[in-house]
Amino acid sequence: MPQAAKEFFAFTAAQLEDRRRNPRDDYLTQLASGALGDRPLTDGEVGGILMSFFIGGHHSTTAAISALLHHIITESGVREALANDPGVLPKVIEESLRLSTPLAHFARTVLQDTEIEGCPVPAGSRILLNYVSANRDERRFADPDRFDLGRRPNPHVAFGFGGHLCIGRHLARAEMTTVATQLLTRLPDIETDGEVRFSGLIGGNLHRILEFPVRFTPENPNARQNRTADGK
Ligand code: HEM
Structure with missing residues (x-):
């Protein structure tokens, strides 16, 4: 398993342990007491569910x-x-x-x-x-x-x-x-500034745009500052 994945599963396990000791009103607390049929979910299975959010959502x-x-x-x-x-x-x-x-x-x-x-x-x-x-x-x-x-x-x-x-x-x-x-x-x-290039199927499943040249007038930085100050 890659190092980053190991760290992610260790982090998840620590979070679940914390939720079991200090339950609160959040999704991880629900997962910490989740069950599959009549047995509790393992920390690895919960880590897998959370990992699927990253993979599915990216x-x-x-x-x-x-x-x-x-x-x-x-x-x-x-x-x-x-x-x-x-x-x-x-x-x-x-x-x-x-x-x-x-x-x-x-x-x-x-x-x-x-x-x-x-x-x-x-x-x-x-x-x-x-x-x-x-x-x-x-x-x-x-x-x-x-x-x-x-x-x-x-x-x-x-x-x-x-x-x-x-x-x-x-x-x-x-x-x-x-x-x-x-x-x-x-x-x-x-507006467009050239030909768009599509990927075809990546990994047999994903369609995406690889290249989409555009041109635009850069935003006035003062406008952005004002917007940030307004909180909008
Ligand atoms: C526009 C963006 C997205 C598209 C087009 C998309 C598409 C899909 C599709 C087609 C499925 C059904 C898979 C099947 O039939 O077996 C699915 C399931 C799933 N998606 Fe997404 N998804 C998107 C965004 C996200 C995001 C943001 C997340 C998580 C934060 C996510 C997490 C999941 C998960 C975990 C499943 C599995 C659900 C299950 O099997 O019960 N997806 N998605």
Whole structure:
């Protein structure tokens, strides 16, 4: 195990021990007394859960943020819509997640013999849930390749669905909201300055932008100071 991971698990174990001695109203206290069936979770298992937050929440969110900025800057009408009504941002975020789904697919093991659209799927099969394809399914989304701010509802599955629905989706949406709001406030004239380069699939799963040249007028430092002083 890499040294950093060892240190992380040791840190987690110390935190859990502290929560058992001094319980308080927080998530770690809940995890410290968590159970799997009729046995308590081990410190290693809790460390694994917390580690999955880092892994699940890192590349996915950075990919989603860069795709969002790309859509805001390049999709016709989106900047204007946001300038007229910042309340449109959640729709922009959902449509960006649908069209530029950061995590392409996850696998499942089939537990019992079944059939999907006439195709027999025996128990024990491995199947791939292709979220990119689902998010462009023309049976669910009219004109699926179009960035459409009027899409309602927008039942995309960029965060998965069912029992494994992304636990970090609210945080991810909050981060996307903050970055987009700051960008549009601080660099209002940002525009493209060259070709965007996409990654294709990294590690068989992640889609992201590798390069997106832009130009903008740097923010006046006094404006930033004033904003900081205002606490905004
Ligand atoms: C835009 C950003 C994100 C995207 C696109 C995304 C996408 C997903 C998807 C598709 C799944 C379902 C996996 C499956 O079907 O098996 C998932 C699960 C998960 N995500 Fe996210 N995620 C994002 C942000 C985050 C953040 C910020 C965190 C943590 C802070 C996080 C933590 C997790 C964890 C722990 C799971 C596993 C849940 C489970 O299996 O019960 N994700 N995510």
